[in-house]
Amino acid sequence: MLTHLKHPIFETVKKAAKQLDQDVYVVGGFVRDALLQRPCKDIDFVTVGSGIELAKAVAQQLKGKPEVNYFKNFGTAHIHQDTWDFEFVGARKESYQRNSRKPIVEEGTLQDDQNRRDFTINALAISLNYDTYGELVDPFGGVEDLHNGILRTPLDPEVTFSDDPLRMMRAVRFASQLGFHIEDKTYEGIKRTSKRLSIISQERIIDEVNKIVLSEKPSIGFKLLFNTRLLHQFFPEMVALQGVEERNGQRHKDNFYHTLQVLDNVAEYSNDLWLRWSAIMHDIAKPNTKDFNDKEGWTFHGHEFVGSKMTKRIFRRLKLPLNDRMKYVAKMVLLHLRPIALTKEIVTDSAVRRLIFDAGEDIDDLMLLSKCDITSKNERKVERFLKNLQLVEQKIKDVEERDRIRNFQPPVSGDEIMKLFGLKPSREVGMIKSALKDAVLDGVIKNNRDEAINFVLNKGKELGLTLPHSDN
Numbered sequence: 001m002l003t004h005l006k007h008p009i010f011e012t013v014k015k016a017a018k019q020l021d022q023d024v025y026v027v028g029g030f031v032r033d034a035l036l037q038r039p040c041k042d043i044d045f046v047t048v049g050s051g052i053e054l055a056k057a058v059a060q061q062l063k064g065k066p067e068v069n070y071f072k073n074f075g076t077a078h079i080h081q082d083t084w085d086f087e088f089v090g091a092r093k094e095s096y097q098r099n100s101r102k103p104i105v106e107e108g109t110l111q112d113d114q115n116r117r118d119f120t121i122n123a124l125a126i127s128l129n130y131d132t133y134g135e136l137v138d139p140f141g142g143v144e145d146l147h148n149g150i151l152r153t154p155l156d157p158e159v160t161f162s163d164d165p166l167r168m169m170r171a172v173r174f175a176s177q178l179g180f181h182i183e184d185k186t187y188e189g190i191k192r193t194s195k196r197l198s199i200i201s202q203e204r205i206i207d208e209v210n211k212i213v214l215s216e217k218p219s220i221g222f223k224l225l226f227n228t229r230l231l232h233q234f235f236p237e238m239v240a241l242q243g244v245e246e247r248n249g250q251r252h253k254d255n256f257y258h259t260l261q262v263l264d265n266v267a268e269y270s271n272d273l274w275l276r277w278s279a280i281m282h283d284i285a286k287p288n289t290k291d292f293n294d295k296e297g298w299t300f301h302g303h304e305f306v307g308s309k310m311t312k313r314i315f316r317r318l319k320l321p322l323n324d325r326m327k328y329v330a331k332m333v334l335l336h337l338r339p340i341a342l343t344k345e346i347v348t349d350s351a352v353r354r355l356i357f358d359a360g361e362d363i364d365d366l367m368l369l370s371k372c373d374i375t376s377k378n379e380r381k382v383e384r385f386l387k388n389l390q391l392v393e394q395k396i397k398d399v400e401e402r403d404r405i406r407n408f409q410p411p412v413s414g415d416e417i418m419k420l421f422g423l424k425p426s427r428e429v430g431m432i433k434s435a436l437k438d439a440v441l442d443g444v445i446k447n448n449r450d451e452a453i454n455f456v457l458n459k460g461k462e463l464g465l466t467l468p469h470s471d472n
Contacts, residue, residue: 005134009086013045014128016057022049025110025125032121035146044087046113052077055088118160118167120145120152149180157189165196168230169208176212176221194229202319205234213276218267219260237314240287252298255286258375265372274325275365278332279372285310308334328362332369335359339370343388347395353441356396356405367393404447410436411452421460422468432459
């Protein structure tokens with residue numbers, strides 16, 4: 001294990017602990033990731049004694065003597081240096097009351113600390129003590145579980161998950177990130193304890209969800225969330241997508257698994273969290289808009305409009321940001337059908353201009369989402385839609401190069417219209433601005449100032465407006 005202890009912090013901690021006459025160990029994620037040969041910038045130290053005092057002693061020996069941030073009630077301390085984060089904690093026992101989000105913490109031994117860990121692969125420890133320096137402490141077979149790709153709790157899973165229900169979300173997150181299998185007893189423990197997730201704050205839950213969303217194949221995590229009923233506890237709208245209904249011999253697709261396919265498709269091309277959330281949300285309103293009639297069969301008319309409006313409410317509840325990122329996702333949901341709709345008709349310059357105008361800087365993301373939304377077991381159908389979508393993409397490039405619509409600003413502003421006709425803010429100014437925008441997007445005039453000025457003057461004349469000091 002000595003090969004994993006290359007960072008100078010280990011020798012510093014070793015010496016500081018010796019001075020304080022405390023045993024100290026590296027634990028958790030750093031040990032796990034070192035064995036998996038994954039990068040890790042967070043190092044957790046457990047000491048049999050005061051974690052805060054050890055952190056202070058370490059900081060005094062580090063270059064620049066960095067600040068120690070500590071939480072006395074929990075006996076934890078944190079040091080940030082360069083790109084590294086070091087956490088120090090006294091070995092402890094930890095438990096949760098039935099309806100509390102805050103743990104009861106008591107001093108304990110290294111074994112007590114390992115017992116309270118979420119999974120065997122995170123209960124590994126490396127000694128930093130002089131007589132056993134570099135030795136691995138593995139009481140639960142964590143190394144073997146790492147080798148076999150298994151997630152298993154050190155103690156009875158229902159005890160582990162009841163003590164801290166967020167560990168259930170972490171199990172799914174690790175399975176999604178690492179491609180590990182949740183051991184059967186642990187998996188059943190999650191299913192039996194899933195409702196206890198309700199005592200965990202939404203902020204902590206969504207932090208784990210976002211890590212699942214950003215994993216290489218997010219569908220792995222979401223299928224586990226669904227099958228263990230964890231998803232039911234915090235995202236019922238996504239759960240409602242699941243299922244297929246049949247009427248008069250006609251069936252619609254399972255929109256839950258379709259959504260996961262779209263999410264995986266996006267993940268192949270982009271690591272952008274909010275584009276991936278757009279994939280999750282794009283059909284979120286289909287259960288609300290589902291209908292059947294003999295002529296059309298199953299329909300979901302207007303699900304893009306309803307879904308766009310649902311986005312803010314869902315983001316607020318899930319504690320996702322209610323800023324430009326939310327607006328971006330809402331826009332993606334609103335527009336996601338537009339590019340595909342253009343493949344079903346003759347693509348006019350006007351329709352393309354309006355798509356570019358409405359999507360703005362996000363047109364490329366929208367086209368990627370639309371591409372990823374083409375899912376079917378019929379390979380010929382997929383191939384045909386993708387080919388048609390390529391034609392739309394080329395049309396967008398041609399129109400954008402010629403007409404510069406992506407960052408469209410009216411060639412004549414509202415202030416200039418008011419000055420031209422000597423007006424104050426009024427209905428007439430709004431009508432002229434709207435008509436000017438439509439004229440450019442519809443190709444009636446080119447996107448330049450001279451043609452725009454002439455158009456505004458003519459439009460004003462139609463509305464009975466006159467220029468100041470005009471003889472007419």
